[in-house]
Amino acid sequence: MTSQRLLRFAVLAGTACAAMALAMPAASAVDLAPGVWCDGAECVNDNDEAYVVYGTLTCVVMHTEPWTDMTKPAPLPTQSIEYQRWSIVLAPHGTGTARTSGCFGGVDIDWDISGAYPQSRPPTGSAG
Known part of the structure; x- marks a missing residue:
């Protein structure tokens, strides 16, 4: 029974890795701000001040409940x-x-570049 759980976990992890490879964005230049662009993951700043480029990682994170009752099978990990x-x-x-850097505590399956702003003028969060 334990080997089946390990196999199931390995298949889930393998699927997540395969999804990550397939989800990588194609290399195409993206203009983020005047003088700032990214071509795939490589970004360029042609301005006289520093810029912050930001985005989001989509992660698959595995969770395992503590196994306290040894008379029962170990709980399966959930994602x-x-x-x-x-x-x-x-x-x-x-x-x-x-x-x-990759996902904290998981496997990254997708990512995006959301935008850029001058480091001296961080966004305020207002919709204006």
């Missing part, structure tokens, strides 16, 4: 989808790679 934000700072007239 959930979580969204984690990321950002990088591009130096003036600099370049950088977006999405520098």
Whole structure:
């Protein structure tokens, strides 16, 4: 019975890895702000000030309940989808790679670049 659970977990993990590879965005230039663009994960800042490029990772996170009753089979892990934000700072007239780290506690299956703003003027969050 234990080997079936391990096999099921391995299949779930393999599926998540395959989905991550298929979900990688195709390389195409995206203009984020005047003088700031990304081609795939490689970003360029042609401005005289630093810019923050930001986005979201979509993660599959496995959760395992504590196994306290040894007379019963171990609980199967469950998975959930979580969204984690990321950002990088591009130096003036600099370049950088977006999405520098993976999901915390999971496997990333998708990611996006949402936008960019000057580091000296962070967004206020107001819809204006």
